[in-house]
Amino acid sequence: MTNENQTYFEDVELGDEIGPLEKVATDEGVVDFCTLWGNPIPNRFTSDEEAAKAKLPGPIVPGVMSMSLMAQLITDWAGPDGLKDLDVVFRQPVPHNKPLIITGTINDTRQEDGENVVQCDVLMTGTEGERYIIGTALVSLPSRS
């Protein structure tokens, strides 16, 4: 499943950066996500009042939604089914309507069970250095040959 913009295993090296990808989780996007998720609205992800009850500074982006934003960094780079494993830790609440900067750094490349595997550190930060989410991704890339 490759295309002309495909990244190939032979093209990547240790230390290569992926991204940055900038995303914004809008109020509307969070409401739509919660509706699809089946999380009754209002909730701490959509409402100031509900967020205050949960002792949050304001409505936050659901972890599963933030993770979905992070996954795009990899699928944009590796292709729609290149992401094999994404493992993240939620470090700080992710705010609505603010730029979220998503980056990756390749820290290992190897062949495993006949598959070209690229391992990356992935990170979601704010524009003022907030480290919202950290994690690791395993990516499968095709060979040129």
Add this chain to the structure above:
Amino acid sequence: MALELEYDRSLYGKEHEAGPFEVTEDMIISFNQSISQMGACYNDRDAAVEAGYRGIIAPPTLCTLFVRRVELPDINLKFGKTRFHGGQRVQSKTPIVAGDSISASSHLKEVYAKTGRSGTMVFIVWETTFTNQLGEVVADVQESYAARE
């Protein structure tokens, strides 16, 4: 000395099932719109078929929408006053395609304590395996909840 954790260990080895959940094109496209996912194979059936898929495919994290539809028991952990979603892991095995019917099976994977600069936290990890109508495992998802003193 290691913290002796008190919780319901009888939950180990028990599977909690839910579904099947029908994954429709509309669901995938609504998911994409909420996260501004514009990838062609996720949104355009012709592009997906041209790329070799049976239909439009779901982004790899779509299955996380279904995790909380599995009714999970309280593990009765005797630790901490607050709990929060500490982390999540998605291991994709094969793409979910529009029209698939996905079943979920969850079990308690582990409970462990970790002590850092901010004190001790206890992590409760549930693992959910998603299987499609062909019997193929499409993804494993681990959700980690942290309990803090």
